[in-house]
Amino acid sequence: MDRLPCVLTIAGSDSGGGAGIQADLKTITMLGGYGASVITALTAQNTAAVTGIHAPSAKFVALQLKTVLDDIKVDAAKTGMLFSAPIIEALAALLEKKTFPLVVDPVCVATSGGKLLQDDAVEAMVDRMFPLADLLTPNLPEAELFTGMRIESREDVFLAGKLLLKMGPKAVLIKGGHADSLAVTDWYMTPGADPIPFMQRRVDTDCTHGTGCTLSSAIATGLARGLDMGAAILRGQEYLNLALRSGYRLGEGGGPVNHLAPWTKERARGDVLTSVDDFGRRLAARPGLRDMLPRGRANVAVAVPFADSLRDVAGFSGGFITSARGMVDVVGYPEFGASARAASLLLSARRVRPELQCAMTLAGGEPVLGALKALNMEMAWMDWEGRPDYVTGEDGRFEEWGGLEALKDHAAPETVRALGDPGGLGREPTVYVLAPDMGELVAVLREIADELAENPDEV
Numbered sequence: 001m002d003r004l005p006c007v008l009t010i011a012g013s014d015s016g017g018g019a020g021i022q023a024d025l026k027t028i029t030m031l032g033g034y035g036a037s038v039i040t041a042l043t044a045q046n047t048a049a050v051t052g053i054h055a056p057s058a059k060f061v062a063l064q065l066k067t068v069l070d071d072i073k074v075d076a077a078k079t080g081m082l083f084s085a086p087i088i089e090a091l092a093a094l095l096e097k098k099t100f101p102l103v104v105d106p107v108c109v110a111t112s113g114g115k116l117l118q119d120d121a122v123e124a125m126v127d128r129m130f131p132l133a134d135l136l137t138p139n140l141p142e143a144e145l146f147t148g149m150r151i152e153s154r155e156d157v158f159l160a161g162k163l164l165l166k167m168g169p170k171a172v173l174i175k176g177g178h179a180d181s182l183a184v185t186d187w188y189m190t191p192g193a194d195p196i197p198f199m200q201r202r203v204d205t206d207c208t209h210g211t212g213c214t215l216s217s218a219i220a221t222g223l224a225r226g227l228d229m230g231a232a233i234l235r236g237q238e239y240l241n242l243a244l245r246s247g248y249r250l251g252e253g254g255g256p257v258n259h260l261a262p263w264t265k266e267r268a269r270g271d272v273l274t275s276v277d278d279f280g281r282r283l284a285a286r287p288g289l290r291d292m293l294p295r296g297r298a299n300v301a302v303a304v305p306f307a308d309s310l311r312d313v314a315g316f317s318g319g320f321i322t323s324a325r326g327m328v329d330v331v332g333y334p335e336f337g338a339s340a341r342a343a344s345l346l347l348s349a350r351r352v353r354p355e356l357q358c359a360m361t362l363a364g365g366e367p368v369l370g371a372l373k374a375l376n377m378e379m380a381w382m383d384w385e386g387r388p389d390y391v392t393g394e395d396g397r398f399e400e401w402g403g404l405e406a407l408k409d410h411a412a413p414e415t416v417r418a419l420g421d422p423g424g425l426g427r428e429p430t431v432y433v434l435a436p437d438m439g440e441l442v443a444v445l446r447e448i449a450d451e452l453a454e455n456p457d458e459v
């Protein structure tokens with residue numbers, strides 16, 4: 001086995017497990033690093049509060065660092081909660097000789113409000129730690145504290161960044177998690193260069209315990225793996241965003257981000273392929289589906305949890321084709337990235353309805369429309385005529401744009417069971433049925449088939 005890149009975290013322990021050393025080690029492991037740790041302080045903490053802090057002597061904290069460095073080759077490190085001036089002094093004296101990149105997350109206050117840096121340690125943090133940082137990652141309140149200025153506008157962020165850079169770090173990332181906007185922008189600044197925005201979509205959640213710790217560890221792991229700073233920040237943000245989207249409530253306070261999210265997603269891939277395969281067999285075994293499927297290609301799209309690209313949605317490599325007798329030919333094999341149209345539609349629908357996991361192409365002619373109506377299944381229509389110029393009919397681009405628009409414009413998007421494409425010159429009208437899981441998709445198709453055949457035993 002090749003050696004894993006070693007990432008050292010120098011931080012406090014969070015007994016609740018969502019932030020601090022615990023978040024750091026989970027992040028480092030998930031992103032392919034080997035995590036070593038120097039514990040600066042123990043916090044008695046849960047999701048709601050920090051109820052106590054117990055710090056070892058500065059000498060013992062330094063002994064942990066010296067002992068790790070004497071034996072283990074560290075490829076990158078991060079600091080988090082450093083707690084007191086003596087601890088900072090003792091660590092800095094050793095870190096001055098470091099040969100690896102260091103990310104300094106100047107943790108001051110827990111998300112739940114507990115103070116994690118003593119007031120008289122602020123100066124030591126600035127004087128001793130900032131000059132050692134390859135990247136400093138303050139959130140907005142921390143940037144305000146260290147610069148002594150109020151940050152209310154983008155210009156203020158840039159000015160604060162300049163002031164922080166003067167304190168010695170090679171680069172600064174001012175995190176925007178605490179600002180109030182649709183996208184979250186973290187501003188990356190280096191001396192003499194224009195600020196660079198790193199944007200992610202804002203996740204509507206209060207499960208943000210440990211976001212800062214997770215991001216700084218993820219960046220350090222990227223650096224340890226040899227990424228440059230820009231790529232390490234981007235990868236770190238992507239990981240954090242997925243972990244935020246799949247966060248969950250653990251106790252009374254803001255829940256933790258889900259560090260395991262990439263693994264959960266990966267593990268689901270096998271199950272999704274199996275379900276696509278089963279679905280194809282069931283469809284192929286049913287005669288009389290002529291009215292249900294379009295004359296051209298149809299496909300099924302099934303997404304893994306937290307899917308965010310076509311690579312996360314499976315279908316059949318060649319889709320479905322109906323023969324003149326109404327038999328379905330399943331073409332090819334289950335594959336991720338296969339069904340461009342149905343998958344693009346599903347991904348866009350999931351932006352409004354994240355619970356949707358499946359979509360399937362049906363014929364858009366009167367029989368199916370009539371059946372949907374008779375079954376009281378709510379439909380929304382995509383607007384081929386109203387599409388902007390850059391939206392072509394290729395590769396699912398229309399479905400990606402049209403599906404989102406149709407759901408966004410609908411008065412009650414949560415009630416929509418199918419999205420219609422009216423078709424046009426050379427385009428066959430189609431309907432995409434939407435479902436939260438495979439069982440539901442099969443049930444809906446059965447209802448439609450029953451309605452079409454007026455025969456309760458079909459499909």
Ligand SMILES: Nc1ncnc2c1ncn2[C@@H]1O[C@H](COP(=O)(O)OP(=O)(O)OP(=O)(O)O)[C@@H](O)[C@H]1O
Nearest residue numbers: 111139175176177178184201202203210211212213
């Ligand atoms: N709701 C959100 N949606 C998307 N990204 C977010 C959200 N909240 C925070 N982030 C991102 O999380 C990272 C940490 O930002 P934040 O400003 O919350 O740091 P922090 O306050 O140091 O974190 P901590 O809660 O661990 O103290 C940043 O990259 C930020 O953009």
Ligand SMILES: Cc1ncc(CO)c(N)n1
Nearest residue numbers: 012013014019020081110
């Ligand atoms: C130990 C520790 N470090 C950092 C944070 C910041 O979220 C926290 N809550 N607890």
